[in-house]
Structures are given as C-alpha cells and as structure tokens.
Amino acid sequence: MLEFTQQIVNGLSLGAIYALIALGYTMVYGIIKLINFAHGDIMMVGALVGYFSLTLLGTNIFVAMVAAMLTCALFGVLIEKIAYRPLRNATRIAALITAIGVSLFLEYFTIFLFGPAQKVFPQSAFPVKAYDLGGLSILNKDVFVFASAVILMIILQYIIKWTKTGKAMRAVSLDREAAVLMGISVDKTISITFAIGSALAAAAGVMLGVYYNTVNPLMGIIPGLKAFVAAVLGGIGIIPGAMVGGFVMGLLETMVSGYGNSLYRDAVAFGVLIFILLIKPSGIFGEDTGEKV
Amino acid sequence: MQKVNNKWIKLGVEILLLAALFTLVQYLITAGLLKQYYQISLASMCINVILAVSLSLINGFTGQLSLGHAGFMAVGAYIAAIMTNMLDLPFIIGILAACLGAGLAGFIIGVPTLRLKGDYLAIATLAFGEIIRVVLQNIDYVNGPAGIMGISKLSTWPWLYGGAIITIVVIVNLVNSSYGRAIISIREDEIASELMGINTTKYKVLAFVVGAAFAGLAGALYAHYFYIIKPETFNFLKSFDILVMVVLGGLGSTTGAIIAAVFVTALTAALQSFPAIRMVLYALILIIMMIYRPQGLMGNKELSMKTFGRIWGGRN
Amino acid sequence: MDEINLMEISKLDKSFGGLSAVRDFNFRIDENELVGLIGPNGAGKTTVFNLITGVYKPDNGCVVFKGENLVGLAPYTICAKGVARTFQNIRLFNDLSVLDNVKIATHKNVPYGLMSAIFRTPGFFRGEDEIETEALRYLEIFNLENKKDELVKNLPYGEQRRIEIVRALATRPLLLILDEPAAGMNPQETQALMELIRYIRHEFNLTILLIEHDMSLVMGVCERLYVLDYGQIIAEGTPAEIRSNKRVIEAYLGEDVE
Numbered sequence: 082m083l084e085f086t087q088q089i090v091n092g093l094s095l096g097a098i099y100a101l102i103a104l105g106y107t108m109v110y111g112i113i114k115l116i117n118f119a120h121g122d123i124m125m126v127g128a129l130v131g132y133f134s135l136t137l138l139g140t141n142i143f144v145a146m147v148a149a150m151l152t153c154a155l156f157g158v159l160i161e162k163i164a165y166r167p168l169r170n171a172t173r174i175a176a177l178i179t180a181i182g183v184s185l186f187l188e189y190f191t192i193f194l195f196g197p198a199q200k201v202f203p204q205s206a207f208p209v210k211a212y213d214l215g216g217l218s219i220l221n222k223d224v225f226v227f228a229s230a231v232i233l234m235i236i237l238q239y240i241i242k243w244t245k246t247g248k249a250m251r252a253v254s255l256d257r258e259a260a261v262l263m264g265i266s267v268d269k270t271i272s273i274t275f276a277i278g279s280a281l282a283a284a285a286g287v288m289l290g291v292y293y294n295t296v297n298p299l300m301g302i303i304p305g306l307k308a309f310v311a312a313v314l315g316g317i318g319i320i321p322g323a324m325v326g327g328f329v330m331g332l333l334e335t336m337v338s339g340y341g342n343s344l345y346r347d348a349v350a351f352g353v354l355i356f357i358l359l360i361k362p363s364g365i366f367g368e369d370t371g372e373k374v
Numbered sequence: 375m376q377k378v379n380n381k382w383i384k385l386g387v388e389i390l391l392l393a394a395l396f397t398l399v400q401y402l403i404t405a406g407l408l409k410q411y412y413q414i415s416l417a418s419m420c421i422n423v424i425l426a427v428s429l430s431l432i433n434g435f436t437g438q439l440s441l442g443h444a445g446f447m448a449v450g451a452y453i454a455a456i457m458t459n460m461l462d463l464p465f466i467i468g469i470l471a472a473c474l475g476a477g478l479a480g481f482i483i484g485v486p487t488l489r490l491k492g493d494y495l496a497i498a499t500l501a502f503g504e505i506i507r508v509v510l511q512n513i514d515y516v517n518g519p520a521g522i523m524g525i526s527k528l529s530t531w532p533w534l535y536g537g538a539i540i541t542i543v544v545i546v547n548l549v550n551s552s553y554g555r556a557i558i559s560i561r562e563d564e565i566a567s568e569l570m571g572i573n574t575t576k577y578k579v580l581a582f583v584v585g586a587a588f589a590g591l592a593g594a595l596y597a598h599y600f601y602i603i604k605p606e607t608f609n610f611l612k613s614f615d616i617l618v619m620v621v622l623g624g625l626g627s628t629t630g631a632i633i634a635a636v637f638v639t640a641l642t643a644a645l646q647s648f649p650a651i652r653m654v655l656y657a658l659i660l661i662i663m664m665i666y667r668p669q670g671l672m673g674n675k676e677l678s679m680k681t682f683g684r685i686w687g688g689r690n
Numbered sequence: 691m692d693e694i695n696l697m698e699i700s701k702l703d704k705s706f707g708g709l710s711a712v713r714d715f716n717f718r719i720d721e722n723e724l725v726g727l728i729g730p731n732g733a734g735k736t737t738v739f740n741l742i743t744g745v746y747k748p749d750n751g752c753v754v755f756k757g758e759n760l761v762g763l764a765p766y767t768i769c770a771k772g773v774a775r776t777f778q779n780i781r782l783f784n785d786l787s788v789l790d791n792v793k794i795a796t797h798k799n800v801p802y803g804l805m806s807a808i809f810r811t812p813g814f815f816r817g818e819d820e821i822e823t824e825a826l827r828y829l830e831i832f833n834l835e836n837k838k839d840e841l842v843k844n845l846p847y848g849e850q851r852r853i854e855i856v857r858a859l860a861t862r863p864l865l866l867i868l869d870e871p872a873a874g875m876n877p878q879e880t881q882a883l884m885e886l887i888r889y890i891r892h893e894f895n896l897t898i899l900l901i902e903h904d905m906s907l908v909m910g911v912c913e914r915l916y917v918l919d920y921g922q923i924i925a926e927g928t929p930a931e932i933r934s935n936k937r938v939i940e941a942y943l944g945e946d947v948e
Binding site: 544547548551552553554555556558559562563565566567568569570571572573574580674 | 743745764765766769770774775777781782783784785786790793794795796797798800802804807808809810814817818821857858861
C-alpha cells in the first residue's frame with residue numbers, strides 16, 4: 082500500500098507536466114482545429130531557454146522559467162503567424178502536414194545550432210532534497226513541479242473564465258464567424274491562444290529539465306505525444322479534460338514503470354490513445370457530434 | 375483502330391525505355407563502373423519509390439492520412455530477415471511472406487482505425503506504427519533493440535528494380551480502374567461515395583492493405599541490402615520521410631511520388647554528412663509546399679509521354 | 691391499374707440531442723409514382739431523406755422497401771437495393787471529371803474483378819468500355835456529353851445540379867430521391883428540369899420522391915404530396931387537395947397569405 086501511494090506521489094508531478102503540455106494542445110485545437118504537432122518541440126525550446134538562463138546568465142530557477150515562458154510565447158505567436166495562418170482555410174491534412182514540418186524544423190534546427198548531445202540541467206539550480214513523510218519519500222522537486230503546475234492552471238482558469246481575452250477565446254472556439262460579427266479580432270485571439278499555450282509548454286519544459294536533469298533537442302517528441310494522448314483522453318478542445326487527462330497519463334505511466342516493464346512505458350501511452358480513439362474518440366468529457374449532410 | 379494502335383505503341387515504347395534503363399545500370403554494375411556510393415543511392419531510390427508510391431495510394435488517392443508506414447516496412451523487413459537468415463528459406467519466399475505479413479498487419483490495424491477521420495486517423499496510425507516498433511524492441515527472438523545483423527545481401531539490382539516496377543504497375547493499374555475510381559471518390563467526398571453505393575470501409579481497408587503489403591516489400595528489400603535492421607530504423611521519423619516524398623510529389627500523383635522519391639533520395643545522399651541540415655530542409659519543404667503549393671509538384675496530374683510530346687512538339 | 695407498394699415508412703422518429711427533428715412520420719410510395727415532400731425550411735425534409743438512405747439511424751420506426759426493412763443497413767447497401775439520391779447542397783466529386791463522377795456511381799455493378807484490373811485482362815478492357823458506354827448514355831440524356839472531360843468544379847451551378855441527378859441515375863435505382871433539384875435555377879431551367887424528370891421516370895421506369903420547399907414547382911409535376919411541418923406530416927393528397935387544405939395554408943403558406 083505504501084509503495085502504491087509512493088507511485089501515486091511520483092506520478093502526480095509527471096502528470097502535472099503532461100497536463101500543462103496537454104492544455105496547449107487542447108487550447109489550440111479548440112480554437113483552430115489543428116493538432117499542433119510542434120507543441121512538444123516548443124516545450125523543448127522552453128527547456129533549452131531555461132537551461133541557458135541557468136547556465137549562461139546564472140539566474141535562479143524561477144527567473145529561468147519566466148524567461149522560457151516569455152520566449153516561447155513569442156515563438157508560438159510567430160509560428161502561428163508564419164506557418165499556420167496562411168493555411169487557416171486549407172484542408173485539415175495540409176495544416177497537419179505543416180505542423181509536422183514545423184515540428185521537424187524546431188527539432189533539427191536546434192540540433193544544427195547546438196548539436197544533438199544531451200545537456201545536463203545544472204544541479205545547483207535546484208538542489209534536490211528528500212522529505213520523509215510517514216514512510217513516503219517526497220522530493221522537493223516533485224513538490225516544486227506539482228505546485229507550480231497547479232498555480233499555472235489556476236491562473237489559466239482565471240484568464241479563461243473571468244477576463245475579456247478568455248471570453249474572446251471561448252467565443253472564437255465556439256463559432257468563429259459569429260465572434261467576428263461580435264467585433265472580436267479573431268487573429269489577435271488566436272495569437273493570444275498560441276502565446277498562452279506555448280508559455281505553459283515552456284514552463285513544462287523547464288519542469289521536465291528539473292525532473293529528468295537533462296535537456297536535448299528531441300526531448301519534446303515523446304512527452305509531446307503523451308500530452309497529446311492526455312488531451313485526447315480528456316476530450317480534445319476541453320480544458321478541464323486536458324488537466325484530468327494529463328494526470329491520468331502521468332499516473333498510468335509511473336504505474337506501468339513501477340509494476341510492469343518500463344520498456345513498454347511508451348507503448349502504453351499509444352495503447353491508451355488507440356483505445357480511446359476506437360471506443361470514444363471525443364474523449365472522457367467530450368460529446369459526440371455527427372457530420373452534417 | 376488508330377486509338378488501339380497508339381495504345382500498343384505507347385506500351386511498347388514504355389517497356390523498351392524501362393528495359394534500357396535496367397540493362398544500362400546492370401551493365402554498369404557488373405562492369406564495375408558504378409561507385410559504391412551511386413549503387414547505394416540507386417538501391418535507396420528503388421526502395422523509396424516503392425514506399426512513396428504505396429503510401430501515395432493511401433494518403434494521396436484514398437485521402438486517408440497515414441503516419442505509420444514505417445511500421446509496415448518494419449514488419450516486412452523483420453519477416454523477410456527471419457525467413458532467409460534464421461530459417462534459411464529462399465529470398466522469394468521471404469519477400470512474399472513479408473508482403474503477406476505487412477498486408478495482414480495493415481488489415482489488423484486498418485479495420486479498426488479507418489473508421490476515424492482526418493487528424494484522428496493520422497494520430498492513430500502514428501501510434502500503431504510506434505507500437506510495432508516498441509513490440510519489436512521487446513522480442514528477444516529478434517534481439518530486441520539491437521536488431522538483426524548479418525542479413526545476407528540478396529537485394530541485387532534486378533530485385534530492387536523489379537520490385538519498384540511491380541509496385542508501380544500494380545498500383546497504377548489499380549488506380550486506373552473502377553476500383554481506383556471508387557477509392558478516389560472516398561477522398562473526394564466520403565459520404566457521397568457511400569451513398570452512391572460504394573462500400574467505403576471496404577475500399578479504404580483495401581487501399582490500406584495494398585499499401586502496407588508494398589511497404590513490406592520495401593522492408594524486405596531494405597533488410598537484404600543494408601545487412602542490419604533495428605527497430606529504431608523504422609520509427610515515425612521514417613514515416614515522415616515517406617510522407618515528405620508523397621507530399622512533395624503531389625497527393626494523388628504516382629509519377630509525382632516517383633519523381634519526389636528519386637529527388638529526396640538524391641538529396642539525402644548528397645547531404646549524408648549533414649543530417650541536421652537535411653532534416654531542416656525537409657521541414658522547410660513541407661511547410662513551404664503546404665503554404666504555396668499544397669497540391670505538390672504534380673498536383674493530382676500524371677506525367678506521361680503525352681506531356682513530353684506536348685513539350686517537345688510545342689503543341690499546347 | 692394495380693398499384694404495387696414500393697416503400698412504406700411507419701412511425702419514424704428522430705431527435706438530435708433532445709430536439710425532435712422528425713416525429714411519427716408515416717409515408718408510402720407506390721411503384722412508378724412521383725411524390726413530393728414539401729414543407730417550410732427546417733421542417734425536417736432532408737432529415738427524412740437522411741433517415742431513408744441510412745445517413746442517420748432513426749430512433750424508432752421502420753423503412754420498408756420492397757418488403758425489406760432498411761433501418762440499420764449501411765448507406766451503400768441501401769443504394770445497392772435500389773435507392774439513390776441527390777444532395778441539396780451539391781456533393782459531387784469536385785476534382786474529378788464529369789465522366790468519372792458518373793462512372794463512380796456505376797461501380798456497384800462493376801463487370802470485372804480486382805485481379806482482372808491489376809493484370810489488365812481482356813475482360814477489364816471490355817468492362818471499361820461497357821462502363822463508359824453506360825455513363826455516356828446518361829450524360830447524353832441530360833445533354834452533358836460534351837462536358838464529359840471537364841472537371842466538375844469548373845461547371846456552372848445548374849449543370850452541377852444535373853450531374854447530381856445523372857450520377858444518382860447511374861446507380862440504376864428503383865427509387866430516385868431528389869433533394870431540391872431545382873434550387874438556384876431560374877424558371878426556364880426549372881421547367882426544363884421538370885420535363886427531364888418526367889422523361890427519365892418514364893424511360894427508366896422509376897419511382898421518384900422529390901423535395902421542394904417552393905410549392906408551386908411541385909404542384910405541376912407531382913401526383914401526390916406530403917406536407918411536413920415541425921417534423922410531422924400535416925397533410926397528404928393530390929396537389930389540388932393540398933392547395934385547399936386549411937392546415938397547410940396555415941402552417942406553410944401562412945406567412946405568405948397574411
């Protein structure tokens with residue numbers, strides 16, 4: 082039982098990271114119906130910015146995280162402007178292929194600039210301590226990851242529920258044309274959505290750096306895919322769904338590594354994805370909609 | 375009568391040209407005039423043509439975006455390698471088993487996933503492709519992540535060239551028939567197609583299975599040319615490679631897929647020592663193509679001798 | 691003449707997310723009849739067509755065609771049994787030629803096998819000739835044979851509407867369902883179309899069910915009419931009966947009469 086609880090504790094921080102990345106997927110999908118394949122790579126850019134902020138500028142972890150979030154927000158907006166906006170009325174397949182292109186570009190341009198090697202996240206930035214809680218071992222980095230993720234999610238909820246920007250985002254995702262008629266600037270709203278989603282991914286990237294101690298140009302692929310699975314699991318386009326999905330994926334993954342074969346860890350994520358897609362493609366919180374004829 | 379004559383003349387010329395190309399390369403190889411580098415490039419071209427043409431049947435003609443093609447290639451490569459290397463069976467048996475096995479994998483994966491549409495299908499096929507890879511990594515019989523080594527080099531020029539030609543002929547003949555029209559109508563409007571009496575599920579699965587079987591052929595040829603196969607070789611980046619060729623050539627154009635496969639292979643060979651630049655270029659090709667020419671080089675048109683005739687003859 | 695029942699629909703219900711689109715829909719059509727289904731916009735006419743052709747599954751009720759219940763069958767099976775339709779918002783295969791559009795609809799009767807196609811046997815060439823001859827025959831009736839090689843998307847609206855009918859006809863239906871075939875046409879075009887509909891009905895021994903929301907159009911051509919309002923049949927009868935039906939005038943023409 083103690084071990085089981087321990088696994089849950091381990092899974093929660095990983096789940097929080099997945100949830101943060103999944104939020105970006107879901108927000109972008111909600112607003113422009115695009116699976117932003119490059120989202121995981123934006124997270125990687127965030128992790129790298131965090132790494133350089135820590136090592137070159139010698140900042141502390143919080144400044145590094147904010148720097149990463151700001152940089153990636155800008156990146157997200159640029160990517161949308163340059164690559165996705167011209168395709169807004171193109172077919173879904175064209176948009177998806179572009180997103181794959183952007184993803185490959187971020188990965189390999191990073192390799193081109195900094196080389197393919199793994200970089201070790203400086204330990205000094207976050208000295209790891211373990212606390213003993215009635216037999217449970219809790220690491221301060223787990224607490225840090227979990228707490229900052231939860232704070233960010235609360236801020237996001239506030240933005241979406243209570244601010245004008247949030248209302249505009251919800252309006253555009255419900256009915257873009259009606260939103261235009263109501264005087265909402267669709268371009269601006271989509272840009273903001275990309276900025277917020279990318280900033281969340283960047284934060285997740287820095288957290289992943291703290292969590293695994295390393296960063297590398299291809300680190301975004303697998304967590305990105307898992308977060309995507311989380312978004313689909315919760316019902317893509319649905320914000321609370323992404324959060325729940327993220328935690329489920331994190332817990333599931335630690336359970337499989339803890340009790341089963343860790344080599345199958347990644348396959349489990351894909352298995353879950355296929356299972357949902359076949360049973361209920363709209364996800365846990367989604368509603369099924371048929372095609373209009 | 376005139377029309378019939380033209381058809382046979384055209385076919386004759388085509389066969390002659392193809393045979394000439396075959397003989398030329400075969401002569402250069404046996405005479406030792408072709409450097410290793412070019413031989414490898416030619417082999418890769420044949421394999422990539424098979425992959426691109428078979429994926430173009432699924433992505434281009436049927437309009438079902440599949441991102442798991444490398445998975446079927448892996449199935450074919452492993453089955454063929456097991457047949458020849460471990461069971462000492464003849465190459466042709468290995469190839470046939472590879473096609474059958476990959477086709478079967480295509481059927482098993484296609485039946486449940488092809489109900490999904492657009493990006494959901496893309497993601498599901500990507501996931502299945504990755505599952506194939508992870509499963510291979512965990513099978514001790516094929517040495518897990520280390521893969522199979524020391525596969526005999528049986529993929530000679532006649533096998534490679536023949537494989538590519540057979541793939542092209544089968545897929546072109548399929549596409550230019552009533553069955554092909556049924557398949558294309560799914561891409562155009564699935565609901566209308568279904569209501570015009572076409573069992574869309576059946577034809578989507580058919581295209582998927584045929585595409586997968588030829589990816590298996592490509593895998594078998596690959597394994598017996600490059601000696602080594604590892605699960606990692608067949609990850610989703612390999613699927614993206616094939617996708618780049620199909621997109622560049624034009625979704626729905628076989629000649630486009632062939633030209634793009636040859637071009638991309640040549641580019642890959644030329645940039646061998648700069649893998650990062652190669653991938654950055656691929657990425658830019660994908661993005662720029664989608665923004666400025668989403669229909670690809672050829673659109674859904676085919677390059678034919680008629681096109682050449684037009685260019686040479688200067689007639690419109 | 692003894693009338694033979696071709697399709698009988700009884701107690702058909704369909705609702706979308708609690709909103710009832712079609713309620714207690716009862717309907718019959720006999721062989722060789724030309725029946726119109728009319729009603730104001732949003733009355734549920736297209737939903738009825740979607741229920742008959744298997745696009746939607748009804749919540750209740752049955753659609754009996756030649757003694758067989760069609761409910762639960764896939765759209766392509768329903769088409770194979772002899773029910774073909776057109777679409778209100780044209781759904782042609784846009785990037786293909788006119789001829790290919792029609793040929794696709796003949797596929798369910800394809801005269802050669804897959805292997806024959808791959809190996810290009812003599813049977814394949816014979817079969818392709820047959821398909822082409824048949825497709826051209828339909829196009830000639832609709833005066834479209836000189837457009838056969840044009841891409842459908844490049845043709846004007848009126849011609850696209852006619853191709854929709856040709857394509858449906860090429861599935862060799864017993865019952866042809868036309869969803870607002872004259873939408874967007876001018877009076878002359880509409881008149882010509884109505885004559886064409888009469889002609890193909892005779893030529894191919896068809897039963898035709900027609901949707902129109904413009905009542906004057908169907909009055910001339912249909913023998914019997916059903917009037918749908920808020921998902922329910924409110925009247926049934928000959929055009930003359932419908933014209934004098936009080937409920938119809940209230941529900942359907944009310945806005946115009948006032």
